[in-house]
Amino acid sequence: MVLGVSHGAAAVLAVLATLVTLWLLVGALRTPRARRPAATRDRRDHRDGAAVHGNPAEALALVGDALAATHNPRALLPVILEVVTEATGARGGRVVEAGEVVSWTGEIDRPANALVLELASGDEGPTELVLYAPPDGFTDETRRLAEWLASQAAIALENARLHHTVQRQAITDELTGLVNRRRFLEALGSEIVRASAFETPLSVVLADLDDFKLVNDRFGHHAGDDVLRGFAELVQIHLRDVDVPGRLGGEEFAIIVPETDAAGAEAVAERVRRSLAALRVADAPAFVVTASFGIAEYTADEDGDALLRRADDALYRAKRHGKNRVSVDGRAADTASSGAA
Numbered sequence: 001m002v003l004g005v006s007h008g009a010a011a012v013l014a015v016l017a018t019l020v021t022l023w024l025l026v027g028a029l030r031t032p033r034a035r036r037p038a039a040t041r042d043r044r045d046h047r048d049g050a051a052v053h054g055n056p057a058e059a060l061a062l063v064g065d066a067l068a069a070t071h072n073p074r075a076l077l078p079v080i081l082e083v084v085t086e087a088t089g090a091r092g093g094r095v096v097e098a099g100e101v102v103s104w105t106g107e108i109d110r111p112a113n114a115l116v117l118e119l120a121s122g123d124e125g126p127t128e129l130v131l132y133a134p135p136d137g138f139t140d141e142t143r144r145l146a147e148w149l150a151s152q153a154a155i156a157l158e159n160a161r162l163h164h165t166v167q168r169q170a171i172t173d174e175l176t177g178l179v180n181r182r183r184f185l186e187a188l189g190s191e192i193v194r195a196s197a198f199e200t201p202l203s204v205v206l207a208d209l210d211d212f213k214l215v216n217d218r219f220g221h222h223a224g225d226d227v228l229r230g231f232a233e234l235v236q237i238h239l240r241d242v243d244v245p246g247r248l249g250g251e252e253f254a255i256i257v258p259e260t261d262a263a264g265a266e267a268v269a270e271r272v273r274r275s276l277a278a279l280r281v282a283d284a285p286a287f288v289v290t291a292s293f294g295i296a297e298y299t300a301d302e303d304g305d306a307l308l309r310r311a312d313d314a315l316y317r318a319k320r321h322g323k324n325r326v327s328v329d330g331r332a333a334d335t336a337s338s339g340a341a
Contacts, residue, residue, distance in 0.1 A: 073161045078103035080119070080153040081129060088138065088146045090115075090131040098125035106132070113137055117150035119157055129153070173247040175225060176232035184246030184254055188304045191244075191258050195298055202298040203265035205255040206311040207235075207272070210290045210323040212251040215281060223281050227289055230279045238271045254308075262297040262328050269293040269326045290324035297329070 077095045081103050085093040092106030113133035120127040129150055131138075138146070171183035179187065188204070195202035209215075209231060216224040228251065235245045235253065244256040257265045272293070279289045294315025296307055310329040318327035 073157055074102070076157055076160050077119075077127070078105075080157065081105055084117075084129060084146060084149045084153065085131060087149055088131060088142050089134055090138075090146075091134045092132040094130050095119070095127065096130060097127045098122070108132055115143060115146055117147060119150060119154045120161075127157075176229055176247050178232050178235075178253070179244060179246040181246065181248045184244065184248065184256070185304060187244045187246075188256055188307070191256055192298060192302070192304055192307070195258070196300065200259045201261040201264075203257045203260050203262055204296055204298075204307055204311045205257060205265050205269050206248075206294045206308070206315045207231075207253040207255070207269070207291050208315055208319070209251040210292055210319075215287070215289075219281055219284055219287075223284070226282055227279065231276070231289070231291065234275050234279065235272055238268055238275065243268075254311075262295055262330075265295045265297070266326055266328055269295060273324070273326060292318040292323050293326040294318055295326065295328045 077097070081093050081095050082105060084090075085105055090106070092104070092108040094104035094108050095102050108130075115131040115133065115138060117129045117131070118126050119129050131146060171179055173180045191202055194200070209227065212224065212227070215227055228247075231253065232245070232247065235255065239245060239255065242258050246254050246256075248254050255265075255268070257268060260268075270293075273291060276289050276291060281287045281289065292315060294311045294313065294317070296310035296314060298307055314327040314329040318325045321327070
């Protein structure tokens with residue numbers, strides 16, 4: 001999937017808007033305020049353990065670091081909490097997302113005089129920032145400051161969510177939800193570097209649906225899309241979190257299997273192949289969906305292109321010898337897995 005011009009423009013606008021928001025936050029946090037006792041300044045967020053020591057500028061830097069590192073809205077929430085808590089002199093605070101506490105800081109055991117500010121709304125429920133007042137309570141001026149900071153933080157959070165969405169669309173195959181070819185090749189390069197540095201095994205599995213053109217010709221492209229989605233779902237069922245499945249294009253898929261030799265990757269591919277027996281085309285229950293698989297294990301000083309070429313050779317050997325089977329690079333053709341389910 002190619003990222004469209006509208007998505008690219010949206011990403012640029014999101015980043016620019018976020019920078020403006022951060023600049024506004026800097027101005028707000030530079031407003032002179034009384035220093036709080038040292039005992040209330042050394043607080044740590046339970047999610048990332050970063051101490052702000054009463055320094056709102058440092059907390060603001062964490063916002064920038066989180067944006068630069070991930071553009072992940074969840075990563076921003078604890079930092080936003082620290083920024084607003086420090087700026088308002090609150091003795092504690094928490095962020096509640098759809099009824100679940102996702103971040104907290106300071107003292108939150110006494111809910112009296114809590115100030116609740118909405119950061120975002122969603123189908124599953126709002127995201128709220130809850131501030132707990134110091135012993136002498138919040139002044140009207142402090143409340144206004146908290147509300148303004150929360151509104152600016154909400155803009156930053158929405159910008160991060162927009163950027164996160166656009167970024168995900170740029171690396172994800174829209175039909176199957178797997179990573180697209182570009183992202184797959186990037187991940188493969190990273191895994192090769194890691195396998196080389198730590199001298200750990202690494203394997204790649206290529207998969208191609210057999211006679212897929214017949215599905216489109218006989219039953220329509222909507223049926224073909226259903227088969228592609230169904231295959232992607234089956235693949236993910238049999239993988240670990242560290243494995244990277246991707247759609248390279250058309251009916252061709254690939255899987256990066258880190259810290260796994262060819263034999264282990266073959267076992268994974270065989271499980272996926274056998275599970276295809278349960279995949280059926282809508283309105284054509286008699287049609288059997290099958291796939292062929294090719295596997296190659298990384299060798300020292302090999303790049304991603306060479307590794308994929310060897311896996312591709314193994315895949316087409318499986319095609320030539322009857323389809324619906326698993327073939328491993330470097331192994332004689334007649335030892336490929338039987339096509340019988």
